[in-house]
Amino acid sequence: MYSWRLFKDTENPVSPASGLSIDDTLPLSLSHHGSPPILHLYIFKPSAIVGKYQDIEAALRLDRCRDRGIEYNRRSTGGGTVIMGPKVVALGLGIDIDHPALGKGIGGVFESLSAVLTAALGDLGIEARFRPKNDLEVNGKKIAGLSATLETEKAILFHVSLLVDFDISLMLDIMNQPALKLYDKGYSCFSQRITTIQEQLGHDMDMEPVVESIENAFTQQFGVSFEEDEPDTWENKCIQDFVNTRYTNPDWVFSHKHPRSSMGMGELKTPGGLLEIYLSLAGSTIEHIVITGDFFSTTKDINLLESALKWTSARREKIEEHLSEVWREDMIHGVDVPTLAEAIVKAKENLVRM
Amino acid sequence: MAIIKGYDMPDELYYHEEHSWARVKDDRVTVGMDDMFQKEAGDIVFVDLPDEEDEVEQGEVCGKIQSRKWIGKLCAPVSGEIIEINEALEDDTGLINQDPYGNGWILVIEPSDLENDLENLIHGDAVVDFIDREIKRAEEERAKA
Numbered sequence: 001m002y003s004w005r006l007f008k009d010t011e012n013p014v015s016p017a018s019g020l021s022i023d024d025t026l027p028l029s030l031s032h033h034g035s036p037p038i039l040h041l042y043i044f045k046p047s048a049i050v051g052k053y054q055d056i057e058a059a060l061r062l063d064r065c066r067d068r069g070i071e072y073n074r075r076s077t078g079g080g081t082v083i084m085g086p087k088v089v090a091l092g093l094g095i096d097i098d099h100p101a102l103g104k105g106i107g108g109v110f111e112s113l114s115a116v117l118t119a120a121l122g123d124l125g126i127e128a129r130f131r132p133k134n135d136l137e138v139n140g141k142k143i144a145g146l147s148a149t150l151e152t153e154k155a156i157l158f159h160v161s162l163l164v165d166f167d168i169s170l171m172l173d174i175m176n177q178p179a180l181k182l183y184d185k186g187y188s189c190f191s192q193r194i195t196t197i198q199e200q201l202g203h204d205m206d207m208e209p210v211v212e213s214i215e216n217a218f219t220q221q222f223g224v225s226f227e228e229d230e231p232d233t234w235e236n237k238c239i240q241d242f243v244n245t246r247y248t249n250p251d252w253v254f255s256h257k258h259p260r261s262s263m264g265m266g267e268l269k270t271p272g273g274l275l276e277i278y279l280s281l282a283g284s285t286i287e288h289i290v291i292t293g294d295f296f297s298t299t300k301d302i303n304l305l306e307s308a309l310k311w312t313s314a315r316r317e318k319i320e321e322h323l324s325e326v327w328r329e330d331m332i333h334g335v336d337v338p339t340l341a342e343a344i345v346k347a348k349e350n351l352v353r354m
Numbered sequence: 355m356a357i358i359k360g361y362d363m364p365d366e367l368y369y370h371e372e373h374s375w376a377r378v379k380d381d382r383v384t385v386g387m388d389d390m391f392q393k394e395a396g397d398i399v400f401v402d403l404p405d406e407e408d409e410v411e412q413g414e415v416c417g418k419i420q421s422r423k424w425i426g427k428l429c430a431p432v433s434g435e436i437i438e439i440n441e442a443l444e445d446d447t448g449l450i451n452q453d454p455y456g457n458g459w460i461l462v463i464e465p466s467d468l469e470n471d472l473e474n475l476i477h478g479d480a481v482v483d484f485i486d487r488e489i490k491r492a493e494e495e496r497a498k499a
Contacts, residue, residue: 053400053420078399079423104492105394106424133396134423147423153415259400259447284446285399311422313397313448 005038006215006226010207013045013086016073017247018239020049022231024076024246025238026094027155033234037099039218039226040092041211044084047071048174051079051147054282056254058261058354064174074253076246077159079134079147079311080287081175087165087198089210093158097150101222110134110146112221113158117144119217124210126200131307136162140300141195142307162214163196164205176354189290192299193306259283261354266346272296272334279314279347286314289344296333305331305340316345358485362389364455368431368475369484370413375455376431376475378468383432386459387419387450390488395421398447401428403461408436410463412471417460419450428460432471438462 007022019042029035048070050056056074059081065072084090093113095102103112114130121128121136121143128144131137136144144162151157168190198205215226231239246252263280273295280288286309291302308326312318319341327337356365363369368376373391377384392398402418410416410430417428439461443449449458465471476484 051423052418052425053402076425077423078420078425106396106421106426107394108492110424145423149418149425150427257400257402259444282399283444284448285397311397311399313451315448318397318448 002036002224003227004036004218004222004224005229007038007040007042007230008211008228009042010089010211013043015045016047016049016071016075016084017243019044019090019092020073020075020247021239021242023092023094023157023159024151024242025231025235026092027151027157028094028238029235030094030096030155031152035094035235037093037095037224038229039215040090040094041214042090042092043086043088043207044090045071046083046085046170047073048081048083049073049075050081052076052149053078053258054080054287055258055261055354059176061174061176068170068174070170070174072253073247074255075147075159076151077147077149077157079145082145082161083167083171083174084161085167087163087196087207089160089162089164089207089214091158091160091162091214093160094155095158096154097156098154099222107133109148109156109158113146113160116217116221117146117160117162117214119221120210120213121197123213123216124197124201124205126197131304134311135307137303137307138195138200140298140303141193142303143195143197143200162210163194164207164210165198166194166196168194189292193303259285261287262351263354264347264349264351266343266348266350267293268339268343268346270295270335270339270343272332272339275332275335275340275343277343277347279344279351281314281348281351284314286310286312286319291340291343295335297331301328301331309344314344314348316341319344356481358482359489361393361485362455363481363485365478365481367455368472368477369481370429370431370475371484372427372429374429374431376472377455378472381464381468382437383434383463383465383468384459385428385431385461385463386454387428389454390485392451392454392458395419395424395426396451397421398450401443401447401450401460403439403443404436406436406439410434410436412467412474430463431475432463432465433467434463434465436461437464
């Protein structure tokens with residue numbers, strides 16, 4: 001059986017600078033140092049981590065982070081802000097892009113890794129499924145987020161955050177999303193969109209059985225065994241270089257290489273009730289959307305619609321196209337795709353630059 | 355204009371295997387990403403471009419492209435100096451999806467070894483084989499899954 005390396009520590013939370021530097025070293029070690037794939041399972045100190053091309057000052061309330069002792073940083077993979085802590089599994093995987101067990105192309109890569117996580121959660125008694133393109137959900141609620149980057153010619157870095165427990169109040173306090181800022185029912189709004197392993201199981205859960213399930217799922221899905229290991233001398237130098245040049249470097253943390261952030265809210269009276277849309281854009285792309293109001297629908301359906309729009313173009317025709325891909329009759333009673341798209345466009349018309 | 359298996363792959367262009375394209379005109383090479391890439395990637399969120407006057411080698415990663423939560427690469431199809439970047443992409447990265455060979459161009463290179471570089475790129479009849487190979491690989495992976 002082919003052997004992968006495993007860097008594992010779920011007892012000692014690390015700073016974002018330390019954890020992310022190790023992760024960034026993983027694909028380099030494959031490409032330039034002859035390492036087999038490396039799985040890094042660990043936990044962070046309470047921290048907020050933005051995606052590579054996010055505007056950190058628009059995404060986070062940095063003053064609140066500092067007041068509460070929450071570290072913040074920027075990872076090298078795509079996507080939005082994640083709130084990490086001792087009860088969130090952090091997973092970094094460095095793997096060859098042409099690994100035979102890995103799906104082809106962007107969609108295939110995410111599907112392959114999602115299958116591992118779905119199996120791991122299944123082992124714990126939780127029925128999760130992949131919500132294209134980048135999330136894992138349980139009954140319509142997000143339980144894990146996935147992101148990736150092609151850092152070298154041969155190897156990719158894959159990131160996962162898997163929620164064992166999650167502090168929504170902390171997220172509401174330190175994040176700067178429009179629905180969080182404007183929506184006075186933020187807690188209930190987000191508790192309907194996010195779930196955790198502990199919530200699903202109905203009891204406290206240690207981290208060790210969770211990471212064991214992940215290890216076992218990799219073993220089965222990829223047909224590999226793991227050898228627990230630590231970074232060697234070459235890798236430690238690489239890690240220290242990333243700490244110095246990226247994760248303690250203000251030019252990286254506060255990078256201006258990102259699309260312009262804007263946020264807005266729109267309302268539309270419809271035969272089905274009032275639609276309220278909270279929208280944040282990264283350039284011309286929908287980064288975050290909350291669909292709420294006094295209409296009849298289910299949490300699962302609303303989450304599905306929101307998810308279909310995240311990280312897609314905010315052009316009306318694209319909004320209608322992506323909604324139509326998941327739309328079913330009466331998903332929102334008395335509302336059709338063009339009407340919902342119209343409400344979203346109204347939010348777009350009220351955008352304020354952050 | 356050639357449509358190959360549903361992908362628009364204009365005849366006059368040269369293609370790098372990582373799906374960047376090159377259009378040669380008046381000793382300038384305009385570069386973008388091909389239709390197969392933009393369809394596979396989906397909506398482009400951000401393009402991280404090099405600076406003008408940067409030197410690049412053929413095949414070198416000279417930019418990063420984010421679609422959804424994936425960050426992929428822009429490989430230089432030819433060597434030379436970057437003399438222009440498409441500033442319109444700052445406001446609307448969707449141009450790469452809507453018009454990959456027109457308004458969605460990404461940068462212009464003043465080539466340093468054009469004749470040799472073009473020999474290494476995919477062009478003419480070879481484009482059909484290239485697309486066939488890429489589709490076959492994708493189908494094999496889907497079958498495995």
